[in-house]
Amino acid sequence: MKNKFTLALACFLTALTAFAQTPDKTKLDQYFAALEANNKFSGSVAISQNGKTIYTRSVGLYDHEKGLKTNENTKFRIGSISKTFTAALVLKAAEENKLKLTDKLDKYFPTVPNAGKITIENMLNHHSGIHNFTNDPEYMSYMSQPKTEAEMITIIAKAPGDYEPGSKGEYSNSNYVLLSYILEKAYKKPFKAIVEEKIIKPLGLKNTYYGVKTNTANNEAYSYSFVGKWSKEDETDMSIPMGAGAMVSTPTDLSRFIDGLFAGKIISSASLEQMKTMKNGFGLGLFTKQYDSKESYGHDGGIDGFRSRLNYFPQDKTTIAIVSNGSTDFSNSDVADALLSWTYKKPFTIPDFKTAEYTTEQLDKYTGNYTTTEIPISISITKDGTTLMAQATGQSAFPLEAAEENIFKFGPAGIILEFKPAQNQMILKQSGGVFTFTKAK
Structure with missing residues (x-):
């Protein structure tokens, strides 16, 4: 009897300790209620620890014209977080001997300037010198139009290299568009099928896929900007960004993705170390961010009016994921700080958003x-x-x-x-x- 009582007491104390370690969600709920009430944030967030979701919240509308309210399963375009998926796929292809990181770009696309000097690794960590086509003024004139591979190669190849390959790092979406095409050639499959086979199905991601034109009937969000009122943004045709920015997901799925990546469910630990290795601040589809003394790996994203952020802290297997379909004057970095402060039991404030008022005169x-x-x-x-x-x-x-x-x-x-x-x-x-x-x- 004594042993049974001791065991029961131990289980009870363990349960109490676990409960005490979970922060009260009330203040964080109030934080997001304040953001929603003041049109500062529209989207969804999730926090996970050890692969278990400990907080989710969705605010705002994913279709203002129909008044459709965002929920946990609403899908958002995640922009450049797509690059982490693509980088993992390239490392997987290298493991399967479909390509080598030392392969030169001229093996695939010799018309790109300096293709004979640029390696796949150079493109993965943005050290290729390939000009970023989304920086050009004319990009806005065709971003909503479908493009073929040949058309995109022509667009990317027409600009001279910005610098000598390997000499420095400079962010360029062109790198990951080209890597998408290289993956398609390596596997002889569309990028959509590769990401489904190598990442989505193995991890059981239910709300993640290569995007097409937004369909709100499928619980997919439109994007908006807020300047006095919510205004719908134009849609990029997903044939343009490819693996640089065409993925769609939810914060809980993004958490499962990066948890699985770091748990060795997609690529080997050796390949993951390659992804994590920073050169001039660039990893292979990953960047680092600090919170207090803790270091995280992840990526930010932005496309149309969508903004997203994904950070994984390997020290305690904590993940925060943010997806937003509303471009406002409030930063996702501030949202991330509030989520992390709540997670690590640090103080944070609920903004009151009092502002000065001016007449137009x-x-x-x-x-x-x-x-x-x-x-x-x-x-x-x-x-x-x-x-x-x-x-x-x-x-x-x-x-x-x-x-x-x-x-x-x-x-x-x-x-x-x-x-x-x-x-x-x-x-x-x-x-x-x-x-x-x-x-x-």
């Missing part, structure tokens, strides 16, 4: 063209009703949030603009940098 004192000798850009400040807009050289315009008198910010990029109308100056603060701009007269 009051914004006139800020509008104009601002230049500086400190960095090679100029910034045009305009207005859209009662919203101040900023546009840097060669970039799209973005909305500014009025934080307090004379101070505006753009959360997704961590930009703070402080205006000094009397001096015709504007102070730009970003990532620790402080730059003074002067308004043209």
Whole structure:
């Protein structure tokens, strides 16, 4: 009897300890309720530990026209997180002797500049020097149109190399579009079939696949941007990004994917070490991020109005996954910080989103063209009703949030603009940098 009582007591204490270790979800729920109420976040999140989901939350709508509310199984375009899938597939192909990381690009696409010097590994870690076609102004004119492999190779090959292959790292979507085609040639199958066979089926991913045109009847999200109201974004045709950005998923499936990747369910531990090895900040389809003293591996993503983030902390097998279908002035980095703070029992605050209010006439004192000798850009400040807009050289315009008198910010990029109308100056603060701009007269 004593032994039975001791065993029962031990089980009871173990259960109490496990319960005590799970943070209360109330505050995190309140955090997302505040974001939703203020149109700061639309999407889904998930946290897992040791392969078990410990928190999920979905807010906002995945189809504003029909009023369809986002749920745990709503599928989102994940943008460049697709590159982690593609990199894992390339490593798998190398394990199966379908290709070698030392193979040169001219074996497949000799018309690409410097193809004889560029290896598959160079493309995996963005050291190829191949120009990023999505940086070109004309990209926006064809992004919604289907493209064949031949058409994409022509687009990618027409630009000269940006630098000598292997000499440095610079992010380029072109690398992973080409890697998608190389995988298709290696396996003699469409990319869609390869990712299903090598990743989706082995891991049992129910809501992950190579994307096509959005179908909300299949619980797939449209993407939007918020500037005073939610506006639907144009759709990229998925024949263009391929393995660079064409995957669709949910945060719980993304967690299963990266948990499985690090558990050796897709590639060997030796191949995973290759993926994790950083060169000039670039791994093979992976990047690192820090939270306190903890290091994570993962990738961010962005396509149309979608934003996503996936981070895996190998020390304690913790994963956070964020998928959003609403581009706003609130950063996914802030959302990630709240999720991690809750997970690791650190303090975090629920923002109140109090902002200054201006009439359209009051914004006139800020509008104009601002230049500086400190960095090679100029910034045009305009207005859209009662919203101040900023546009840097060669970039799209973005909305500014009025934080307090004379101070505006753009959360997704961590930009703070402080205006000094009397001096015709504007102070730009970003990532620790402080730059003074002067308004043209």
